[in-house]
Amino acid sequence: MSGTEVRIGAYVLDCPDPLALARFYGSMLGLPVADDSTDRWVELAGDGPTLAFQRVADYEPPRWPDGLPQQAHLDLAVDSYEAPHALAISLGATPLDPVEPPAPSFSRGFRVYADPAGHPFCLCTCD
Missing domain, CATH: 3.30.720.120 (Signal recognition particle alu RNA binding heterodimer, srp9/1)
Incomplete structure (x- = not known):
């Protein structure tokens, strides 16, 4: 290098x-x-x-969506939401937007969660 x-x-x-x-x-x-x-x-x-x-x-955990000190977040790529959503919840994630479980009619390309330490992350179907 x-x-x-x-x-x-x-x-x-x-x-x-x-x-x-x-x-x-x-x-x-x-x-x-x-x-x-x-x-x-x-x-x-x-x-x-x-x-x-x-x-x-x-x-101090970030406060989503408007509070400081959020400065970055992870986007985790998925093909669909149902299984990754269930996995995230079982591991201690908190749904932030939307808070309801995924429905087949959900068309937005991302869902926002907080990890167990409070960092926002997204499950994304967008490439």
Whole structure:
């Protein structure tokens, strides 16, 4: 790699419990937690950009949709909503918009949730 190439090293989510949040996203994405994880830093193992979780002592969850400190969110691509919605809920996610379970007539390309640490994320059928 030359000195001018830049690439993503990791996408990191601050949280109060990195292992718990890594297990949530690992279960959503079908990825294991990396063996070299610590109490302060946990990564998911797999190909592609790294998704990591960092312990923050005075963590304050983002407030969706208008509050600070939300600065980013994850879009998780899905083919349909029913099974991914059920999985997210079973793992501790909270539906934010809409709050009702998905219906076959739902036509919007995304649904918004909060992960167990309060970070917004979307299940998206849009490519």
